[in-house]
Amino acid sequence: MVLCATFATLAVVFGLVNALFGHEASGGASVSASSDDSAMSTASVPAESAPPLPTSAAGTTSTVKQVTVPTKEHPAELLVLGDSDAGNYGPALRDLLDTTGLVVTTIDYHIATGLARPDYFDWPAYMRQVVPQLDPEIVVVTFGGNDAQGLRNADGTWAVGHYPGRGLDDTTWRAEYGRRVAETMDYLTEGDRTLIWVGITNDDEAQNTARLKVQDEVVRAEVAKRPRVVFVDSWAMFSGVDGGWASSIIDPRDGVGKDVRRADGFHLNKTGADILAWKIEYIVLDDLRSRGAQI
Numbered sequence: 001m002v003l004c005a006t007f008a009t010l011a012v013v014f015g016l017v018n019a020l021f022g023h024e025a026s027g028g029a030s031v032s033a034s035s036d037d038s039a040m041s042t043a044s045v046p047a048e049s050a051p052p053l054p055t056s057a058a059g060t061t062s063t064v065k066q067v068t069v070p071t072k073e074h075p076a077e078l079l080v081l082g083d084s085d086a087g088n089y090g091p092a093l094r095d096l097l098d099t100t101g102l103v104v105t106t107i108d109y110h111i112a113t114g115l116a117r118p119d120y121f122d123w124p125a126y127m128r129q130v131v132p133q134l135d136p137e138i139v140v141v142t143f144g145g146n147d148a149q150g151l152r153n154a155d156g157t158w159a160v161g162h163y164p165g166r167g168l169d170d171t172t173w174r175a176e177y178g179r180r181v182a183e184t185m186d187y188l189t190e191g192d193r194t195l196i197w198v199g200i201t202n203d204d205e206a207q208n209t210a211r212l213k214v215q216d217e218v219v220r221a222e223v224a225k226r227p228r229v230v231f232v233d234s235w236a237m238f239s240g241v242d243g244g245w246a247s248s249i250i251d252p253r254d255g256v257g258k259d260v261r262r263a264d265g266f267h268l269n270k271t272g273a274d275i276l277a278w279k280i281e282y283i284v285l286d287d288l289r290s291r292g293a294q295i
Contacts, residue, residue: 068137068291069291069292069293070102070103070137070288070291070292070293071102071293071294072101072102075101075102075103075104076102076103076104076136076137076138076288076291076293077103077104077106077134077135077136077137077138078097078103078104078105078106078136078137078138078139078140078284079105079106079108079130079131079134079136079138079139079140080093080094080105080106080107080108080109080139080140080141081108081109081123081127081130081139081140081141081142082109082141082142082143082198083109083110083111083112083113083114083142083143083144083145083146084109084111084112084145084267085142085144085145085198085200085267085268086107086109086140086141086142086198087107087109087111088267088268088273089198089268089273089274089276089277089280090105090107090109090140090277091107092270092273092274092276092277092278093105093140093277093280093281093284094107095277096277096278096281097281097284100285100288100295102288102293102295103138103284103288106134106136108130112146113143113146114143114144114145114146114147115143115147115177115180115181115184116146116147116148116149116150116151116152116177117146117149117152118152118153118154119152119153119154119155119156120152122154123143123184124180124183124184124187125154127184127187127188128187131187131188136193137192137193137194137287137291138193138194138195138196138284138287139188139193139194139195139196140196140198140280140284141184141188141195141196141197141198142197142198142199142200143184144199144200144212144215144216145200145266145267147177147215148163148164148165148208148211148212148214148215149163149211150162150163151173151176151177151180159176160172160173160176160177163211164177164211164214164215165207165210165211165212165213165214166207166210166211170214173214174214174217174218177215177218178218178221178222181218181219181222182222182225185197185222185223185226185229186226189226189228189229194228194230194287195228195229195230196229196230196232196280196283196284197219197223197229197230197231197232198232198234198276198280199216199219199220199231199232199233199234199235200212200215200216200219200234200235201234201235201237201238201239201266201268202235202238202239202244202245203245203265203266204245204247204261204265204266205265208266209245216235219231230283230287232276232279232280232283234276237249237275237276237279238260238261238268238272245265246260246261247259247260247261247265248260248261249275251271251275252275252278252279253275253278258271259271260272260275
């Protein structure tokens with residue numbers, strides 16, 4: 001697609017740091033194209049290039065998922081939501097689950113989006129449209145590569161106008177981001193729905209990792225309050241034996257050391273994405289068994 005190629009070029013021009021983490025309160029916006037399985041990197045582009053925001057979710061209602069046993073005749077619905085990372089591991093997860101015949105997987109991701117910038121892409125509003133339509137038993141979600149920045153409100157005003165993890169008092173940032181995460185988790189676990197929250201990885205740049213660490217801590221704290229949310233610890237999975245950043249790890253599938261990162265030092269390459277999908281698959285299969293599926 002021409003649009004995706006344009007974004008890839010802009011990402012090089014504007015730099016990977018801006019692409020991953022957005023801008024300070026005085027800067028521009030980190031924004032995204034629409035879902036596209038061929039587009040796996042984030043990009044900073046002018047605000048006028050942003051797609052239309054989701055329409056208001058006013059009038060939509062939450063659903064209580066009817067408890068059913070997943071079978072090949074009546075497979076469970078699984079929805080993958082999030083930023084470019086969801087578009088990275090999502091297809092691999094879909095391929096793995098397709099072999100069971102017990103799951104229909106829908107992938108809906110938007111690059112360079114997250115919970116930090118509802119003025120660009122309002123995920124809470126968007127989810128309240130797409131989730132009732134599909135009515136999935138299981139939701140897999142990931143946000144992160146674009147959220148360790150100042151937090152905007154839906155009207156474009158600043159909720160918190162500074163980055164986390166820069167030696168400042170992060171109390172306000174933690175509280176506001178925690179509120180957004182909590183709202184998302186609570187909505188996606190309504191009824192009998194299972195939520196699998198895929199955590200972020202660290203970065204090869206120490207200053208970026210410091211920012212991501214604050215965000216990761218906030219998410220973990222909200223997960224700890226909600227026993228029905230399953231957390232995938234990507235940070236630990238793709239760190240070295242010393243707990244620090246690593247470009248390669250031992251593949252748990254075969255015990256062989258392999259490169260798992262892309263050149264930007266943050267995103268996972270195909271091997272890394274496949275490993276992550278393999279981990280998520282086991283969680284999904286356990287959930288299907290708990291619903292009575294014969295696996």
